[in-house]
Amino acid sequence: MFTCRPSLWMSTYQFMFWFSYGVYLPFRGLWLEKLGISDADVGMLVGFGLAARCVINFTLTPFFHKVGHLIPFLRWSMFLSLLGFIAFIWLGTITPSFWTLALLLVIFNLAIGPAVAISDAISNHYARDNRLDYGYTRLWGAVALTVASACMGWVIQHFGVSAVPVMGAVGLGATFIGTLMKPSVPMVCHHNEEEKKPNIFKVLCCKETLVFLLVASLLEGSHGGYYFFSTVYWAEKGLDSDTIGYLWSLSTISVIVFYLVSRKAFSSWKVSTLFKLAVVAVVLRWGLMAVSTDLPVLIFCQILHGITFSGTILSSVRYVEENRKHNYVALQSLYHAIPAGFVLAIVSAACGWLMHHSDISMFWFMAVMGIPCIFLTVKQPKPCGSKASVLQTKTLVSA
Template sequence: MFNCRPSVWMSTYQFMFWFSYGVYLPFRGLWLEKLGISDADIGMLIGFGLAARCVINFTLTPLFHKVGHLIPFLRWSMFLSLLGFIAFIWIGTITPTFWVLALLLVLFNLAIGPAVAISDAISNHYARDDRLDYGYTRLWGAVALTVASACMGWVVKNFGVSSVPIMGAIGLGATLLGTLMKPTVPMVCHHDEQKRKNIFKVLCCKETLLFLLVASLLEGSHGGYYFFSTVYWKEQGLDSDTIGYLWSLSTVSVIVFYLISRKAFAKWKVSTLFRLAAIAVVLRWGLTAATNDIYVLVFCQILHGITFSGTILSSVRYVEENRKHNYVSLQSLYHAIPAGFVLAVVSALCGWLMHHSEINMFWFMAAMGVPCIFLKVKDTVPNKKEEQPLRNEAFASA
């Protein structure tokens, strides 16, 4: 087993994980269409998968709140995800019926659902010890998405849509191998792990509910983009290469955002970051709905760094600035509700809009950002006095 610094370990994981995600995400709608699944049913299938992520993050993930559980849990999640994805490709291709695909997608998402929440929790631990910078490690995920989406445009054009799930499986296998490396600095607990609050008590907090509402609207506004933009642009006459480059451009903007985030937004309040993301959401999806002009679409894709990364950075900052024994529960709630349940609902609605309505789904997505311009998430100042002794102890043990 290879040993490496925590920053290298997490950067490697982020690159491998988001490469496999970037391979599959933009083009899975085309693959499912090839299997004979309609737009509306694709939305339902994706909704089932995201609902499964919501359930697993709401129930199982919070149980692994002890630092010693996090890395082993992540390894098991990736191993089961690889098995589930292979089964999805194999059985789904042989029997491409709606309910068979739905069952396979649910099983796969139950396995992979905790991965992002747990990896974020690991990043937060090491970031508090100054062992890594969250924005920098996520930057490698954005690089991977850029490479994957650009490459897959060419791969799909030359080898067909059937290559999409195969490349996704290879990416997941590489991710699993990356998690088997061992960080040279062990994870050190920053709080009494027995004081972890019940997830329902955390959820019932008014400040948490407001945070989840804003994050849900902003995160959920990307549902139609993630799952149907490729199909939508294909119907508008854009070729696979152009679509791949548009996706790549959006991830390049993410890279730039993370590169500058530490200096540019370090002094920004969480509420201000959320408001910036909200304004960008309204502008981006409104313009995307209004025109298919390639220059306008290029501008809209550049805004992805603010709409997507801005929402993530705001959410991570909110979790970091709250009491530390809540952070696993908050991470789980964020990935269960905004990144799980709400995305599932929006995906299903966008699939229905594409199939049964003349309303452009991007207008619906733009409307989701409007309330977030006026809602204000409470800014919380972390308790530095509680953390300092534990931080010094962590450095001493390293």
């Protein structure tokens, strides 16, 4: 088995995983439309898949909280994801009925659902030991998204929409192979780590946790329509696939820039202030997209993606990390289950319905989601106080 440094191991994984994501995410709506699926049904399909991720992260993921479980679990997750995705595109193409696609998407998302949470836990563990820089490894994921979204515009122009799922499957296969590499530094359990399964419901009953989850849900959930329907929307407005691909690439370039400047620009900011920055950007970005499809406006809106997306992620990561001492695993599972799973599922279904049945712009709906966050404040959690925790918190501020 090939051995490499933890930083190279995780950077390779991030690049492969997010390349697959960048290939499939922006253009899957076009592929499903080619199979005869309406906008409203696409929203329902996406909702079913994200709901499956919510369930798996709420139930199964917390059981794999021990250090020795993480890498084997990630390998199994990627292997089963590859099988599930191949079944999805093969059987879905043969019998493209709504319920067949829904069942296959649920199976695929049950397999891949824990991948982001588990890979974050692995990165955080190595960052805690100063073996990698979280922000640097995440940069490779953003680079992969940029490359994928730019390439797919050209691929679709020359090979058609049918190339989208095939490229996605190739990317997932490469991701699984990458996980088979062995980090040169084994993951070792620290003596002060909790070995028992965390009590998610106890953490969920905390007022501060509920406010954090609500704000993160509204901000991250507001991206649901963008992720799953912006490509279809822009295509209907006359933008060609090359331009759409470049717009997606621009958004991921803004993510790269945000991560690069975050160490100096936001290291002294409170979590609540970071969230407020993301709130302002969310309302501004989706409001502008609701009123205009002019290319200069879309370019500006895509540049804001670095703040609306990465700002929300950075704020959430810092909040979770600063709670490491008592409820880190539970908070991480809740974050990936609710804001990144359940709420995205609901918003995706709602945006699909709006596109198909209503004259109301889905972008107005998404902009309104940010307004309550103006009046909500995520309270700064108490730092853990341990040397290791302070080290990792400083490291993750650069993410």
